[in-house]
Amino acid sequence: MSATTTTGQKPTKERAGSTPASPRKMDATERAFHEEKKVENVFDRVLLAKLWPFVRPHAGYAVASLLVLLLSSAANLLRPKLMGDVVGFAEKGDAAALLRTGWILAVFVILSQVFGFIQQYLMQVAGARAMADLRGTVFRFLQRLSLRTFDRTPVGRLVTRATSDVDAVGELFASGVLNALGDILLLVGIVIAMLKMNAKLAGVTFAALPVVGLIVSFVRKRSREAFRDIRIKTARLNAFLNEQVSGIAVVQAYAREKAMADEFDGINDGYRQANKSSVLYEAILDAAIELVSTICIASILWFAGLRRFAGTGEGAISFALLVTFTQYVKQFFEPVSMLAARYTLLQSALSGAERIFELLGTADVEDDGVVAATDVMSQEKLVPGSDAVVLDHVDFGYKEGVPVLRDVSLRLKAGEKIALVGATGAGKTTIASLVLRLYDAQAGRIEVLGRSVTDWRRRDLRAQFAVVPQDVFLFAGTLLSNVAVGDAKPDPVRARTALEQVGASALMAARGLDGVVDERGANFSAGERQLIAFARALYHDRPLLLLDEATANIDSDTEAKLQAAVDKVLEGRTAIVIAHRLSTIKKLDRILVFHKGRIVEEGTHDELLAKGGVFAKLHALQFKGD
Helix, strand or coil: CCCCCCCCCCCCCCCCCCCCCCCCCCCHHHHHHHCCCCCCCCCHHHHHHHHHHHHHHHHHHHHHHHHHHHHHHHHHHHHHHHHHHHHHHHHHCCHHHHHHHHHHHHHHHHHHHHHHHHHHHHHHHHHHHHHHHHHHHHHHHHHHECHHHHHHCCHHHHHHHHCHHHHHHHHHHHCCHHHHHHHHHHHHHHHHHHHHHCHHHHHHHHCCHHHHHHHHHHHHHHHHHHHHHHHHHHHHHHHHHHHHHHCHHHHHHCCCHHHHHHHHHHHHHHHHHHHHHHHHHHHHHHHHHHHHHHHHHHHHHHHHHHHHHCCCCCCCCCHHHHHHHHHHHHHHHHHHHHHHHHHHHHHHHHHHHHHHHHHHCCCCECCCCCCCCCCCCCCCCCCCCCEEEEEEEEEECCECCECCEEEEEEEEECCCEEEEEECCCCCHHHHHHHHCCCCCCCEEEEEECCEEHHHCCHHHHHCCEEEECCCCCCCCEEHHHHHCCCCCCCCHHHHHHHHHHCCCHHHHHHHCCCCEECHHHCCCCHHHHHHHHHHHHHHHCCCEEEEECCCCCCCHHHHHHHHHHHHHHHCCCEEEEECCCHHHHCCCCEEEEEECCEEEEEECHHHHHHHCCHHHHHHHHHCCCC
8 A cells, every 4th residue: 555645634624612633652662663764875877787787688678669769759849940931932922832831731640640650659668668677676575585684674664666656767757857868969969059049049059057056956955855855744743644544453442543544644734744845846847948048048038139129230130030949948947847857756666776786685585586487496305213303502583782582492203192281471382483493593593404504495495394384374365276276277176085084074065166265254254264374285285284372262162163173183293282271282302381481491392291290280270161
């Protein structure tokens, strides 16, 4: 979702006689999270050089567009001369020459419009394709970002990079900014023509150029800063909107609509002010150049009037020459005005490019990159009795100086099923994240199937695991596509078998494999979503299984129904089960008890109960009602 409009009015209405509501002020933590720092200044030529690789594959369209632009500029350059000839022939009463020149002028006008259409079409095709490549690059880069980046960056800010910022860069093509070359060539041609016609009148025109240069210099730096500010405010607005839409249930449950609307007003007002600044500088530039153009034409008319009334000798200026010259003056300031307007758009585009390449320069990425979808992920076979997963003296913390795991060691043998239990925040889920290499440990060694996780290509490492998470995420699509997620060609027979094995026959009968799945699976219950997650694990049939509190968010009755599905998924597999409900892990081979980031107990269900330690206390608390 991107912000593309501004408004000067607040959406909330004030009752007569009431005190206007002021936006709720965010505290320092909120402001730091939503606000975005300004990127460092980058030279324009550096940014344009970085954009070139995206344009190069489509350079044929751009080159063809520029060639047509030359023809269009030549046609435009001849139009004032033909108009002057028309006036001259009219003064002389030469009807034949007047008619002939009129037809030629009409042809040149039509050709100019046709060339303009072709040129703009070709340029926009090149731009659309280049921006599609750039947007695809940004998206693939987002897939490579480590989870640490997503932990500390609002999602809306990242979405803005692939939407609003890319659209801003696309204005280079859509608004014809790259047509500046044609404007410059046209300007050079007009200067030569004016000098050949009358050097003194040309001198009057060129005297205005220093004024235009000063105006552009004044606007340049200020407009660039204004457009940078727009990009910052857009990202902040999108981040806030994403957060509010995602959390709308909580907002409504706690009746926070008014407070959030007031906060949005403050953010929206900042966005409006940023746009106001850019509009101000653009208006200053347009108005100033139009004023200079008008004064220049008035000066030429005044000067020409003096010369005409001075006599009919060598210095006199004919009416035909005056018409031709004033047309050239208008055309002279048209490219100057267009260059100025395109310059402001260039500043907007480059401010967007700054933010895109600042993101693409982020070093916090998964180093083995994105692999083509056609590249088959390799799955290893477990050797009976071998080590499936090993953690050796592992330390880890999400934040510097805040440890989550302390000197953790565990060993999972092929065919073995172990459970990780403990209080919330003890570090259980972190183990799963480290084994999948979503994060890297700060100390110690982690091995999967006899190889360090750092020696695996991430894609292949994760291909060894079927994961059933606590919070099941369903994608918009069909039941089949969600069971076979990640499979380029879903197998309906395999999906149906997987659903039947986990006890989802009734779900399949009611919905069908082609049943529609809404965004995030909103049209399915929590239990149904969990069954689909279990079916995913069976469908992919990978060597290792990770169950991350797979029954934590359901009621006891549904849990009893799902236990059969859990048993079926675990059957014959090597598994790590992160459990909150201790009733689900009685049949597992071993239980590891975590407390404050350490493994404090280990044994079977009955052995740990007999010890009377941490596990026994957790068990007693959980089953106290029974």
